[in-house]
Every structure is written in C-alpha cells, then in structure tokens.
Amino acid sequence: MANRVLQANLNHCARAQDLFVQSLAQWSVQVAVVAEPYSVPPRDNWVGDRDGVVAIVTQVAAGTPPFTRIVKGSGCVAALLGGMVVVGGYFSPNKSVADFEAYLDELEVIIRRFQPAEVLVLGDFNAKSQLWGCPATDARGAILEEWVVATNLTVLNRGTANTCVRRWGGSIVDVSFASPALARRVQDWRVLDDVETLSDHLYIRFEISARPAVPPSPSRVSTEDGPRWQLKRLDRERFEEAAIVASCQPQVGGSPDSVADWLVGTMTGMCDVAMPRSRCRPQRAQVYWWSEAIAQLRRECVAARRQYTRCRRRIFRSPLASLDRARHEEEGERLYALYTAAKASLQSAISESQAAARAEMLDGLNSDPWGKPYKRVRNKVRPWAPPLTQTLDAGVVREVVAALFPTAPAQHQPPQMAPSDAEGDVGEEAPEVGESELEEAVTRLRRKSVAPGPDGIPGIAWVLAHEHLAPRVRGLFSACLAQALIPQRWKTGRLVLLRKEGRPAESPSAYRPIVLLDELAKLFERVVVGRLLAHLRQRGPDLSGVQFGFRSGRSTVDAILCVRAQVQDAVAQGDVVVAVSLDIANAFNTLPWSCIREALRYHGVPTYLRRVVGAYLSDRWVIFPGQNGMVSKEVVCGVPQGSVLGPLLWNIGYDWVLRGTLLRGVSVVCYADDTLVLARRPTYRDAAVLATAGVAQVVARIRHLGLTVALEKAEGIVFHGPRRAPPHDAHLIVGGTRIGLSGTMTYLGLVLDGRWKFRAHFKRLVPRLLKVAASLSWLLPNVGGPGMSCRRLYTGVVRAMAMYGAPVWADALDRENIALLRRAQRVMAIRVVRGYRTISGEAACVLAGVLPWDLDAVSLASSYRRRRGLASGDLSSAPRGRLEHLRRERDAAIADWERRLECPSAGHRTIEAVRPVLRQWLDRRHGVLTFRTTQVLSGHGCFGGYLCRVAGREPSPRCHHCRDCSDESAQHVLEVCPAWDEEREALRHVVGADLSLPAVISAMVGSERCWDAVLAFCERVMSEKEAAERVREDTTDLPLRRKRTGRRRQAHDHRLPP
Structure with a gap:
C-alpha cells in the first residue's frame, strides 16, 4: 500500500492547524511534516524539534509504523518510520546566510546518523532556486543546492506553482527532497491550490509506493487469530438461552484437548448468537467537530481566493491603461475583502463547532464520568493502531522477541533445594474440582475486565455461562488434574508488546511483553493456584516472609515499612545502613523451569500438582501478528506475564534466593523481582564493606538460579542519623561494576532519602499531580461542565495519586512537604468550587469541603496501622467496627482542621464565615x-x-x-x-x-x-x-x-x- 504524505506550513495559526488535522483524517495521510505549527501537542504521533517550529505527524490509525528513533535539532527533527527516515525542517527568513550554513551543517549531521536508510526531507527553508521552480536563485538557494548534492538527495518539486501565496505575490519556499531510491517511488507530487489552508502556504501532497513484499516463510506463519465481539451489544437473555441449549448437548468424550476444543467451539457459537463480531472500522475521515457546513465554507474560501488571484494576474500580466488598471485594482480590493470575509467565516464556524462539541462532551460527564473525555485527558485512549509486531521492522521484531523469550541453557543445573528423597506421595490421587473451587475462580473472573486470549472469548461470557456449563468445566478441570495434561490451546498465548517510554525503540528493553491467554485457561490456573497456596499455608514450608510481591494481604507499602523498621532500629542504635536495589534483567521470562520444579519439591507440593505444573511448563508457545501473517515462537523458560499461575511460580522459584543464610548484619527485602539488600554496621565504611560482600552473595545466588543481574542498573543509598552522612562520592564495587550511593533512591514508587524526610519525593510527585490536575481541569470549566459530584470524583483521582505510600511518609510531613502537597490540592479544590485561580488554598478547601491532604494522610496512616494490628491478631487495636473507626478518624481530622483554621494564612473572610459551621457545611x-x-x-x-x-x-x-x-x-x-x-x-x-x-x-x-x-x-x-x-x-x-x-x-x- 502506498504511503500518503502531506507537507504544510501553518504560519502559527490555530484554525489553520485545525484544518490541517481534518485534512490528515480526510485523506488518510500516513505521514505529514508541518512547519510553523500553532503548537506541538504532547501526543505519541506528534514529534517536534527543540524550538517547536517544525513537527512530524503520523496517523497511527492509517497503519503508519510508530516512531522508532527520534533526533531533534534547532529547527529540524528526524524520525525513523519503518525503513524510512522522515526529516522536517524550517529556517526563518530573518536569519543570516551564515546561520543558514550552520543550520544545514546540523541537518546534514542528523541525516548521516541514519545512513544507509532512505531519507525524505520536507520543509520550508526560505530559499529560492530555479532547481525547484523559482524564477531566480538567491544566496540561500545556491547554498541549499550545494547541500542537496553533498547529501546525495533528489529534488521532488515539480512545476512552477507557488507554495507560498500572499496578497501581492508568491514564492516557492516549501521544498521536498528524497534519497534517489526513495525518489523513484514518489508518485503524484503536487501543490494543492484547490484546498483552503487558512495559511499563506498551500499544502503539498504526494504518495510513496511500497517496496515489493518479501514472501513469508511458510514454517513460521499461521493464520490462526481468534474472533472478537462487541461486548457493549451483548444480549444476556439470548446468551443464557444459548447456554441452556448447549448444556443439553451430549457429553463429549476423549482427551482434555478435545473437550477444551468443544467448549471453545460451543462458546464461540453462543457469543455469535448473543452479540455481533467486531470488525475493523474504517478510519475516520473527519475530526470530531467537522460538519458539511464547515466543508461548504472551506469550498467557498477556495472559490473566493481563486477569483481574487485571477483578478490579480490580470492586473500584473496585462498591459492595461491607467483607467482600466484602477478599475481592476478596485475590483481586486473588493474580491480580496470577500476572500478575507470568507476566511473569517470559516474560522468562526470552526471555533463555534469546537465549542459546541466540547459543551456536548462535558454535559455527558455527569452520567459517565469515566467515559471517553476522561480517558482522553488521561491519555488512556488512543485511536486504533496495528500491533507493534506488525508495524515495526521485521528484523527489529525478531530481535526483540528473541531477547524477551530467550533459549535457556540446554543443561541448566538448578541448585539443590530439597533432599534427594523428597518426592512426596507418588501414588496420591488428584481430588476432583469442587463446586466451591470453581465458583471462587469464576467470582474472581467476574471482577476482572481484561483482553481475551487467542480464542477471543471474553471473561464475561464464561461468567454468564457458568450456571449451565459448570459441570462440563469441572469435569474438564478434574481430568486435567488427574491426567496431568494441559490442553495445547491453554499453553499458547497471544503476545502483545507494550512500548516503554524513554528507551531506544530498537532495543528489546524498550518493550514489555504481555501474553494473553484464554480465559478458560486462566480459570483452570486459579484452581491450581488455590491448591498451591492452601498447601503452602497449611503444610509448607511457606514462602519467605520477606517476599511481598504477588501475595494476598501484602503490598508495596508493607515492603517499604519493613525496610523502614529495620533502618530506624539501626539508626536508633547509632548504626548506618547501606541499601542496594538490584535489577534482574528480563526476570520473569528467563527463570529456568528446572528451578521451579526443584522449588516445588522443596516446598513438598503434592506429586499430582507437580505433574500438572510440569505439563504447564512444557511445549509453550506465543503467537503474534507479523507483517505477513501470524508468527509463532516457542517458549522454553520463564513464567508468562499475563497469566494467573505465573506470579506464584515466580515466587516459588525465586524463594531460594531469599531463604539462604546471609552474612551477619545483612538482610533482604523483596517485592516480586525487585530485591533490596541492606547492610548494617556502626560506621559507613564498615557498612559499605559489608554491603559489598552481602550484595555479591545475593547476586551469586540469583545467578545460580540462571538469572542475570544488571549491576549497571543497581541503585544504592545510605540511611544514617545526624552528622553521619557518607562521603560525597560514596560507592560500592561489586563484580567490577561501580554502584553509586546517592542521596535518594526510587523504591517501589517512593523516593527515599537517607533521613526519611521525603523532601525529594514530594518535589518529584507534585509536578506529576499538577500535570494531572491541569488535564482534569480542562473537563471542569467554571461555567457549565459536570456537577459537584463529578468534580469531587476527579479530585479523588489526584488525591489517590498523592496519598500513595501515606502510611510511610505521613509522620514526615513538615511545613515544606505540606506546602508542596497543598499546591496540587488547591488546583483541584478551585475546580470543585468553580472559583478564580487566585483563591487561596485554605479557602478553596473549606468551600469545597475537602479535608487537607496532610491531615488525610495522617488519618490513612492510622487506619492502615489498625488493619495491620487486626491482621497480626492484636485485638486491642480493633474498635467496635470498621465504620466506627473511620468515623472517629474523620472526626479527629476535622477537629485538627478546625484548630488550624483559627489562624488562617489567607482567605480570612471566607474561612471565618464557614469555620463556626464547618461540620454542618461538610455534612x-x-x-x-x-x-x-x-x-x-x-x-x-x-x-x-x-x-x-x-x-x-x-x-x-x-x-x-x-x-x-x-x-x-x-x-x-x-x-x-x-x-x-x-x-x-x-x-x-x-x-x-x-x-x-x-x-x-x-x-x-x-x-x-x-x-x-x-x-x-x-x-x-x-x-x-x-x-x-x-x-x-x-x-x-x-x-x-x-x-x-x-x-x-x-x-x-x-x-x-x-
């Protein structure tokens, strides 16, 4: 398929940019370069230069590959799209020739970075040359001609049509260049003089034909890809009728594979009966505010401009007498006024249409506050785009998939974790799956809303069919446990690559793999997980107490508090603690299966469960759509990210690292694969020596499991008391790698510092809060928009972000930290009350009835301690009930707030009026x-x-x-x-x-x-x-x-x- 390319200069005009975006959608343009945009929006498909004067735009819904490499300069930007490098440039006419030469030198350096890839250079260089159709060549044009030859580019401009058209003349300053091989594929290059742009520059449009396709390898490509249904149109009654009919069909015998195939086929038919299948919707040919009336106004603008330009040509090209010239000039003035009025009408119509569309969108927030407008401002919704495995270069995809799913060593010998005779009860039979087991698994599935696996059957379909198909499903699950056989379709997952920000696109570390498994397979996994957890808790040995990841009742806050408790105990006794956070490269995808099997033996897992897990960890595959069909890749190690059983298997396999004997003064705290090593000694020097040995010991155990520790990514910090700070260049050397010990370290979402002051945490957190608050504020205008309940709901979104880790940092809220928190809360409180932005934070919180977040954090910390006390069996910390405790905490917080409001720093009139009736105001x-x-x-x-x-x-x-x-x-x-x-x-x-x-x-x-x-x-x-x-x-x-x-x-x- 040919790539459509658009080139434009918007002259910093807002309405011109609106029309430009509409043109992209209308013509299904894949790639565009725009000079002098009104703004460069922070979207994934826009990338601008350092000065914001030129940008490259892609239409992801049109099948354009994503940006895989970006280089920004001053007035120039380059991006790699598939196998083509697109370069956008703009040079101001107000700069000197010497500046132009320096600019071209910088542009040449950028282009040469991408060699030998094909290059497309588009932009407005304000240089005139006969080479691209100008009547004469100026100084810049001559320099640009030499530069084009030096960089081995070809001019794409055709004809002598002006690209910049002003009232009394025009010029050709927008030029297009391409490398020779790419230029041969360029078709239909033309200046669009029949389209109104609301700028003094016209659009340039052309197409680039695709390269001949390389035939795929038959052995690696399949076409299996499950269907998808439109869940919003699900007819529950018809689905239940289909389930009743299916339950009356005769039992299917045979292997678990055949029964699983029958269930999937039956469910597919039931879904077809109850809801239509999803189909690829055609790309939208217009933006949300476009209408036929605006399109007509645009056509009228074009007609008015043509009348004026024809009149102008008659004036300048015809030998008219002075009287005739005066008459034609008067006519030209009239026609130009008509053209100006037509443009003003078009701009006004665009503004009014956008305002009306926005008002309609905001009106719907009261009924659906989490709908598309909210998702849009939070960047949680994007237009449909092909999977990355289809849009990225095939070679890059192969490298990424091979790195993410490596081939394990053929004879990896795991460490011996259990006595050689610990084989369990070989003859133990697998208990059948009970109704309660399946019911619990379905209940958990009911709470989830995730993408389906390769069969395409959504989780809600299995939930609705449970009442009628439960006996068939329990029979299948029981057979799988008894025979230790897992249907092959349950061991095949659909691979989805998610792009990580801030990493090179060609690097495997820039992608996070998610494996989507069939929902029926995950139901079975929940049954297995339930039995494994029951065994670990009741018979054991259980998992290490320092593992907090993927465990019910444990959280990141628990892990951080565990670290803090150890550190505070050490510092209280005058010691220093050195902490080092280790990064395991591609941890979940590289854990050898032999280590998991050995760990199951150590934990005394029943033989039938070990056999089931063994079948689960064999003959696994991932499939993904490539450029020429579905591609499959065998998986020989690791636990699937996206499965239910995978996290527990990781904990079981990795537990050997955590239960080993450590050096005295060394401890480990772990959350999933995030391993923190702590070393405690009376002085920094002694603690650093011990930390070096302790980290080396833990790293050796991790490597013994067949995992790789990326020591170059390790972070370190020193926790200390007053006047015990480490040297400025403190560091450790482990395995020849230098690990710096800085003043702060990001750990499980919090920025820790050596004294637990959390100043750095709030300095990093508040800009994020303000960014989200600014996004949500766009949905909360002073006049119109959603009501008070929706505004409070959105305030809760920012509050939830701010309150993360409150039990850890609540007691460190000094005056500066509180001031930082108040900045973000003030923005949202003003949005709640629809006030001017100059209202003080205290007055805004009082009017909004929003408890100050610092007091809220103290209340949350108290509630957390109560829950922990209950979990540990400390009944003395339990009040008569949860609601009673929450009420008392709220009353205490309001009492503190009332005392604080006795001496407000601003907003005295408002606060003094509300304070006497504050509780009534809140309630x-x-x-x-x-x-x-x-x-x-x-x-x-x-x-x-x-x-x-x-x-x-x-x-x-x-x-x-x-x-x-x-x-x-x-x-x-x-x-x-x-x-x-x-x-x-x-x-x-x-x-x-x-x-x-x-x-x-x-x-x-x-x-x-x-x-x-x-x-x-x-x-x-x-x-x-x-x-x-x-x-x-x-x-x-x-x-x-x-x-x-x-x-x-x-x-x-x-x-x-x-």
Whole structure:
C-alpha cells in the first residue's frame, strides 16, 4: 500500500492547524511534516524539534509504523518510520546566510546518523532556486543546492506553482527532497491550490509506493487469530438461552484437548448468537467537530481566493491603461475583502463547532464520568493502531522477541533445594474440582475486565455461562488434574508488546511483553493456584516472609515499612545502613523451569500438582501478528506475564534466593523481582564493606538460579542519623561494576532519602499531580461542565495519586512537604468550587469541603496501622467496627482542621464565615456552588477592589454601580450597594435581615430554601456585573484596561477528542 504524505506550513495559526488535522483524517495521510505549527501537542504521533517550529505527524490509525528513533535539532527533527527516515525542517527568513550554513551543517549531521536508510526531507527553508521552480536563485538557494548534492538527495518539486501565496505575490519556499531510491517511488507530487489552508502556504501532497513484499516463510506463519465481539451489544437473555441449549448437548468424550476444543467451539457459537463480531472500522475521515457546513465554507474560501488571484494576474500580466488598471485594482480590493470575509467565516464556524462539541462532551460527564473525555485527558485512549509486531521492522521484531523469550541453557543445573528423597506421595490421587473451587475462580473472573486470549472469548461470557456449563468445566478441570495434561490451546498465548517510554525503540528493553491467554485457561490456573497456596499455608514450608510481591494481604507499602523498621532500629542504635536495589534483567521470562520444579519439591507440593505444573511448563508457545501473517515462537523458560499461575511460580522459584543464610548484619527485602539488600554496621565504611560482600552473595545466588543481574542498573543509598552522612562520592564495587550511593533512591514508587524526610519525593510527585490536575481541569470549566459530584470524583483521582505510600511518609510531613502537597490540592479544590485561580488554598478547601491532604494522610496512616494490628491478631487495636473507626478518624481530622483554621494564612473572610459551621457545611445534603456564588463567598470575582488590586484590569477599585463606594468588595455587593436593593430585599425575605457572610453561610447550610435564595441572588447580580464589565472592556480607551488574555492551546490540544 502506498504511503500518503502531506507537507504544510501553518504560519502559527490555530484554525489553520485545525484544518490541517481534518485534512490528515480526510485523506488518510500516513505521514505529514508541518512547519510553523500553532503548537506541538504532547501526543505519541506528534514529534517536534527543540524550538517547536517544525513537527512530524503520523496517523497511527492509517497503519503508519510508530516512531522508532527520534533526533531533534534547532529547527529540524528526524524520525525513523519503518525503513524510512522522515526529516522536517524550517529556517526563518530573518536569519543570516551564515546561520543558514550552520543550520544545514546540523541537518546534514542528523541525516548521516541514519545512513544507509532512505531519507525524505520536507520543509520550508526560505530559499529560492530555479532547481525547484523559482524564477531566480538567491544566496540561500545556491547554498541549499550545494547541500542537496553533498547529501546525495533528489529534488521532488515539480512545476512552477507557488507554495507560498500572499496578497501581492508568491514564492516557492516549501521544498521536498528524497534519497534517489526513495525518489523513484514518489508518485503524484503536487501543490494543492484547490484546498483552503487558512495559511499563506498551500499544502503539498504526494504518495510513496511500497517496496515489493518479501514472501513469508511458510514454517513460521499461521493464520490462526481468534474472533472478537462487541461486548457493549451483548444480549444476556439470548446468551443464557444459548447456554441452556448447549448444556443439553451430549457429553463429549476423549482427551482434555478435545473437550477444551468443544467448549471453545460451543462458546464461540453462543457469543455469535448473543452479540455481533467486531470488525475493523474504517478510519475516520473527519475530526470530531467537522460538519458539511464547515466543508461548504472551506469550498467557498477556495472559490473566493481563486477569483481574487485571477483578478490579480490580470492586473500584473496585462498591459492595461491607467483607467482600466484602477478599475481592476478596485475590483481586486473588493474580491480580496470577500476572500478575507470568507476566511473569517470559516474560522468562526470552526471555533463555534469546537465549542459546541466540547459543551456536548462535558454535559455527558455527569452520567459517565469515566467515559471517553476522561480517558482522553488521561491519555488512556488512543485511536486504533496495528500491533507493534506488525508495524515495526521485521528484523527489529525478531530481535526483540528473541531477547524477551530467550533459549535457556540446554543443561541448566538448578541448585539443590530439597533432599534427594523428597518426592512426596507418588501414588496420591488428584481430588476432583469442587463446586466451591470453581465458583471462587469464576467470582474472581467476574471482577476482572481484561483482553481475551487467542480464542477471543471474553471473561464475561464464561461468567454468564457458568450456571449451565459448570459441570462440563469441572469435569474438564478434574481430568486435567488427574491426567496431568494441559490442553495445547491453554499453553499458547497471544503476545502483545507494550512500548516503554524513554528507551531506544530498537532495543528489546524498550518493550514489555504481555501474553494473553484464554480465559478458560486462566480459570483452570486459579484452581491450581488455590491448591498451591492452601498447601503452602497449611503444610509448607511457606514462602519467605520477606517476599511481598504477588501475595494476598501484602503490598508495596508493607515492603517499604519493613525496610523502614529495620533502618530506624539501626539508626536508633547509632548504626548506618547501606541499601542496594538490584535489577534482574528480563526476570520473569528467563527463570529456568528446572528451578521451579526443584522449588516445588522443596516446598513438598503434592506429586499430582507437580505433574500438572510440569505439563504447564512444557511445549509453550506465543503467537503474534507479523507483517505477513501470524508468527509463532516457542517458549522454553520463564513464567508468562499475563497469566494467573505465573506470579506464584515466580515466587516459588525465586524463594531460594531469599531463604539462604546471609552474612551477619545483612538482610533482604523483596517485592516480586525487585530485591533490596541492606547492610548494617556502626560506621559507613564498615557498612559499605559489608554491603559489598552481602550484595555479591545475593547476586551469586540469583545467578545460580540462571538469572542475570544488571549491576549497571543497581541503585544504592545510605540511611544514617545526624552528622553521619557518607562521603560525597560514596560507592560500592561489586563484580567490577561501580554502584553509586546517592542521596535518594526510587523504591517501589517512593523516593527515599537517607533521613526519611521525603523532601525529594514530594518535589518529584507534585509536578506529576499538577500535570494531572491541569488535564482534569480542562473537563471542569467554571461555567457549565459536570456537577459537584463529578468534580469531587476527579479530585479523588489526584488525591489517590498523592496519598500513595501515606502510611510511610505521613509522620514526615513538615511545613515544606505540606506546602508542596497543598499546591496540587488547591488546583483541584478551585475546580470543585468553580472559583478564580487566585483563591487561596485554605479557602478553596473549606468551600469545597475537602479535608487537607496532610491531615488525610495522617488519618490513612492510622487506619492502615489498625488493619495491620487486626491482621497480626492484636485485638486491642480493633474498635467496635470498621465504620466506627473511620468515623472517629474523620472526626479527629476535622477537629485538627478546625484548630488550624483559627489562624488562617489567607482567605480570612471566607474561612471565618464557614469555620463556626464547618461540620454542618461538610455534612450537608443539599446545595452546590456555582461560579457566581463562589465569587460572592470568596471575594474573588467581578468586584472593583479585586479587578484593580489582584487582576489589574481596573484603574480604580471603586464601585461602578453606585457613587458612594470607593472600594468595592463582595460584602459591599451582598449587603450595601443600592443598585441591588430589589434583589437584596428578596434575599432578606428568605434568609433574614442579617446579610453578613457568617449569617448567610449559616442560613445556607441550615435550609435548602435559603441556599437557593442565595444562589438566585448571586446569579442575578453577578451576571449583570459581568455584562457591565464586558461593556467597559470593549469601550474604554484607558491603557490599563485590558481584556483577558487567552492561553495558547498546546497544554490542551492532546486532551481534545479525536
């Protein structure tokens, strides 16, 4: 298939960029280069240069391969797409010739980095040459000609059509170059003079034909790929009817493979009856705001421009008399005015359509807060794209898959973990699968919503069919356990590669493999896992107590607290602790199966379960779609990522590392494969020596299992007391590799430091919180948008991110850490109350009824300690009930908050009004805050004092609605200003004569009728004041009066719907 390429210059115009994006969708363009974009949105399919003046854009839904290598320069950017290098460039006409030569030198260096790949160079270099159709060659054009020859490129421009068209002339400054082999495949290069761009540059469009395909190897390609169904259109009644019919069919005998095939075939038919199959939807040919009316306006723009350009040609190319010239110039002016008006109409229509589409999208958040708008701003939804295994270069895919699923050593000898006679009960029979076992497995499946395996049958289908097909499934599972046979289809998984950020695309470490298994296979695995866990807990030996990963009731917080407890005990006794975090390369995919079998013997696992696991760990395959069909790869070691049994098998196999005898003063804490070695000694020097020996010992045990430790990725830190800090260049040497001991270390999502102050953690966390808060704020405008409940829900999203690890760092919340947390909370609290961004954090939290996060963290830490106390059997820490405990914790936190609000740092008026009734304000069941109500309650809004001193949009703080007030405030509007006497009288009739803010707040929380009366007063008065302010903005000549400045859209472009 040919690749469609588009080249454009948008002249930093927002509406031009909107039309450009629509053109990409309309023409199914795979690759585009855009010079002078309005902004470069932070999306995966946009990549810009360092200055933001040129970008490369791909359409992933059009089948374009992803960027696999990116090099950025100043005014230039290059990216490898498949086997082709696309280079975008822009050079300003305001720079000198010497700067142009230096720029081309930099561009040449970038191009040569990609040799010998085919190169496509597109851009606006503001250089004129007869080589690409200009009437004459200027100095830059001559230099660019020499550069083209030196880099062995070919000019693609054809004809003499201007690419830049202005009112009184045009030029050819947008040029296209390609390497000779690529140039021979370029077809239909043309300047699109029949398309309106809303820029002074025209589009350039062409196609690149595909290379001849290489026939695939028959032995490596299959076409098996399961179907997919549209779950949203599932008819549950019809599915249940089909399940009843299937349950009445005669029993199928034979091997487990044949029974499994029958079940899959039956379920496939039932799914076909109850829901339609998913089909590849054609790529959308328009953006979300496009309409036929806008398309017509675009055509009218083209017609108006053509009329004007024809008139202009008559003026300049015809020998007209002065009278005729004057008449034609007058006609040209008229036609140009019509063209300008047509463009203005098009721009206005685009803006209005975008605003309407956004309003419609925001209105739906109340009913579906986790829908597409939320997923879009959180970058959780992307347009459909082919799998990476299809779009990446075939050679890269082979290297990546081979590295991720290596061939284990033929005769790897695992360490002996159990006595040679520990064979268990050889004659032990496998108990049949009981109803409760299967029911528990199905219950767990009901809670999951994951992608199906190769058979395509979703988990919900097995849940719905359980009532009628449970006997058949239990019979199959029991036969698999008794015969130690696993159906081959259960041992074949679909491989999905997930790209990791910040790593070279050609490196295997840039991809994380997920193996999708059939849901029926995972149901069986849950049964096996349940029996293995029951054996480990009841008979044992159980897994090591320092393994916290993949274990029920244990979490990353438990692991970090375990480390902290050891460190604090050591530091309290004057010792120093050196901690080193080890990284195991491709751990889960390289653990030899022989180690797992030996570990099962050590743990005394019944023979039938060992035989079942042995069958599970044999003849395994992964399949994935390649460029020429389905490709299969045998797996000979490791545990599948995406399975249910795999994590437990990892823990069992890796447990030998954790239960070994360590040097005195050395300990290990592990979460899955993340292994932390701690060494404790009275001085740093002694601790470093012990840590070196301890790490070497642990590394040796890991390598004995057949795993590889990437010592170059190891991190270290020193925990110490006052005046016991290590030297500045502290480090260890292990196995000839230098491991630095820095002041901080990222461990299980928290940034630890030597004194457990967590300053570095919050400094890294808060920018992330602010980024997410800014994304969600786009969904929470002051006027319109979702209601209070949805706004609180989104605040909870940011809160959940902030509160991660609260039991660890809650007692380290000093003034600076609290200030960092408040920054992010303030943003979301203001969004909840629809307030101005200048409202203080304390006042915003009070109005929003959101407990300060530092107090929330202390409460969470207390709840965590209570749960841990219950888990350890300390009944003295258990109150009468969970709800009672939570209520007491909340009451204590609110009491602390009330004491803090006695001395607020800002927002005094608002806080003093709400504090007496804070608990009633928090517990009320009625009333929401609107944009205009918040203005009155906070004092930040359309008031003379605020507009003058804070916003800087008024020369004086006086009231424009009465002559007696020289400093207008919210309280003046609420209680005094005679312009609102009528509205105020209606308000007093409901809430009473006292209109001080504390009295008004007290009335609002006491009665829904009073709340509605205050709301009506604020809406009526503030809307009239805002209208008057807009009139003043449009009519005043004072230099101080200025309109609100709009923000550039680059912070919001990636959040717009596709």
